[in-house]
Amino acid sequence: MTVKLGVPSKGRLMEKTFDWFGQHGVTLSRAGSDREYAGAVDGIEGVALILLSAGEMPRELAAGRIHFGVTGTDLVQEKLPLWDQMVEPVQELGFGFADLVLAVPKAWVDVDTLDDLDAVATAFRQAHGMRLRIATKYHRLVREYLRQGGVADYSLVDSQGATEGTVANETAEAIADITSSGETLRANHLKILCDGPVLRSQATLWRSRAAALDKADRQIAEQLIAQIGG
Ligand SMILES: Nc1ncnc2c1ncn2[C@@H]1O[C@H](COP(=O)(O)OP(=O)(O)OP(=O)(O)O)[C@@H](O)[C@H]1O
Numbered sequence: 001m002t003v004k005l006g007v008p009s010k011g012r013l014m015e016k017t018f019d020w021f022g023q024h025g026v027t028l029s030r031a032g033s034d035r036e037y038a039g040a041v042d043g044i045e046g047v048a049l050i051l052l053s054a055g056e057m058p059r060e061l062a063a064g065r066i067h068f069g070v071t072g073t074d075l076v077q078e079k080l081p082l083w084d085q086m087v088e089p090v091q092e093l094g095f096g097f098a099d100l101v102l103a104v105p106k107a108w109v110d111v112d113t114l115d116d117l118d119a120v121a122t123a124f125r126q127a128h129g130m131r132l133r134i135a136t137k138y139h140r141l142v143r144e145y146l147r148q149g150g151v152a153d154y155s156l157v158d159s160q161g162a163t164e165g166t167v168a169n170e171t172a173e174a175i176a177d178i179t180s181s182g183e184t185l186r187a188n189h190l191k192i193l194c195d196g197p198v199l200r201s202q203a204t205l206w207r208s209r210a211a212a213l214d215k216a217d218r219q220i221a222e223q224l225i226a227q228i229g230g
């Protein structure tokens with residue numbers, strides 16, 4: 001057997017993950033063309049590179065199909081109920097910083113807090129006969145945050161991308177999405193509620209609690225952790 005290391009297969013997370021491992025003496029490289037999802041690991045014996053979507057990483061870790069994987073805290077906590085029983089953080093990688101936030105139209109001058117949102121949601125339902133819609137792909141985290149914040153009169157609208165556009169497109173009144181520079185929110189005339197983010201996320205190396213390892217693999221896993229300073 002080999003120890004399987006899952007790395008995001010594209011985009012900003014993939015490049016930064018390759019750089020981060022390179023700085024720790026583990027060279028990750030893609031095999032073949034940009035379109036071929038195969039790769040190699042140099043600098044440590046017995047580790048196989050598995051290129052995967054960042055969004056699928058939590059599921060693969062939880063199922064034990066990979067031993068280690070890099071993805072954001074947001075995706076792990078959203079996709080895995082009881083995530084800390086399924087995976088263990090080995091190392092925060094210091095990139096991919098993003099806050100999951102709730103945002104409303106900038107034009108809602110009286111709405112700055114969750115309490116304000118609650119009041120608007122009640123008024124919205126009375127006026128329109130339907131619940132205020134919040135677009136997001138982070139259903140579990142947002143529901144829990146709103147429950148704790150005492151907001152009940154809303155419905156979630158699933159949005160898997162371009163979420164900030166849903167308000168202008170009139171498919172939602174508010175959104176919950178990750179923000180990094182804040183550019184996308186600003187460009188779409190949205191403002192963040194000031195109660196603090198739902199979650200602060202960064203790219204993290206996770207270890208599966210479910211993946212089986214024989215004695216030799218356990219040594220390789222320990223060597224990998226030691227080498228990257230986890
Ligand atoms: N603008 C950003 N700045 C920093 N980190 C970001 C930004 N957008 C997304 N991320 C982080 O990158 C990770 C991957 O996000 P992304 O939305 O690309 O995942 P995904 O859509 O589920 O993956 P895929 O598109 O490969 O299926 C997440 O943990 C997220 O927090």
Ligand SMILES: O=P(O)(O)OC[C@H]1O[C@H](OP(=O)(O)OP(=O)(O)O)[C@H](O)[C@@H]1O
Pocket residue numbers: 160161162163164177178179180181182183184185
């Ligand atoms: O605060 P900013 O720096 O503007 O970054 C935030 C944006 O980045 C992500 O989108 P991504 O580029 O992954 O596209 P998506 O809409 O398809 O998720 C996220 O969903 C936000 O839309």
